[in-house]
Amino acid sequence: MSNVKTLGVLMIVKNEEKHLDKCLSSVSGWVDEIVIVDSGSTDGTLAIAEKYQAIIHQNVEWPGFGKQRQLAQSYMSSDWVLVLDADEFVSPELKVSIQEKVETSSLDSCYQINRLTKAFGKYIHHSGWSPDWIIRLYPREKAAYNDALVHEKVVVAEGLKTKKIEAGVLYHDTYENLHHYINKTTGYLKAWTDQREGKKKSGLGTALLHAIACFMKMYFIKRGFLDGRHGFILAWLGMHSTFVKYIDLWLREQAELNK
Structure with missing residues (x-):
């Protein structure tokens, strides 16, 4: 054998x-x-x-x-x-x-x-x-x-x-341009929220805190500034995506409460 x-x-x-x-x-x-x-x-x-x-x-x-x-x-x-x-x-x-x-x-x-x-x-x-x-x-x-x-x-x-x-x-x-980034991440963000809906709480303050923390981590703690303008862009986009997914979670909670 x-x-x-x-x-x-x-x-x-x-x-x-x-x-x-x-x-x-x-x-x-x-x-x-x-x-x-x-x-x-x-x-x-x-x-x-x-x-x-x-x-x-x-x-x-x-x-x-x-x-x-x-x-x-x-x-x-x-x-x-x-x-x-x-x-x-x-x-x-x-x-x-x-x-x-x-x-x-x-x-x-x-x-x-x-x-x-x-x-x-x-x-x-x-x-x-x-x-x-x-x-x-x-x-x-x-x-x-x-x-x-x-x-x-x-x-x-x-x-x-x-x-x-x-x-x-x-x-x-990965991302070829900004349109590619938006199209690709939209599905990820929805899946992230789908996975946590009903299991994880959110709110405006939570969304803001997580978004700001994401930018600080990527750009300063993880030294994104060394990647030049690309590093700033990625940190900003990461902040935006983080805000969107937590706000989406909160909006779904509100829609459920208002039924």
Whole structure:
């Protein structure tokens, strides 16, 4: 019986034709399977996925990020899971590091990868965005995502160690422009509020305090000022988004009370 461990890529996508080719080309030829769950793409996403011999499933009734990732993992058969988003790609150095972990680790650890994010055309090295250590490589049978609608996390089995892959980064090309930022974050903000409605209280004062704290943390404590004008813009946008989600929560509470 072979002791060679297999590696699979897990992805959930929708209308990602602009980024998907770059993402999949960064793992092409050295992973054993690519499993994609699509939530209803209407562009060329699926054609790109087919070009890389991805195993494609569709689930258009969106259950939230956590459960959609769980569904994708249920279709996988590889020993190791590497989770990627369509707007991310693996650096050559990270590729070597991942291959080394898959070959030498005895499925007793999960690994955090350092993600470096580009926003509005510039890689962000501070602002609380970098370093950005996230669990993205783990044994398929010993870890999986939780049920969160948004900001989902990997739940690690008891006894499993969490380690860092120090060499290489996962590049992340996020917001291209302000319109892209607004469109992308709107869904996240709604999911955040949906998840907390009826469980968490809010108010105008709460919203203001959290918003101001977000700006102070990003721009001063996390040294966003070192990212120049981009750092200020991201801190301001973060403040605005924080205010919106807490006010949305409060408005929903008021609507329920006034029924």
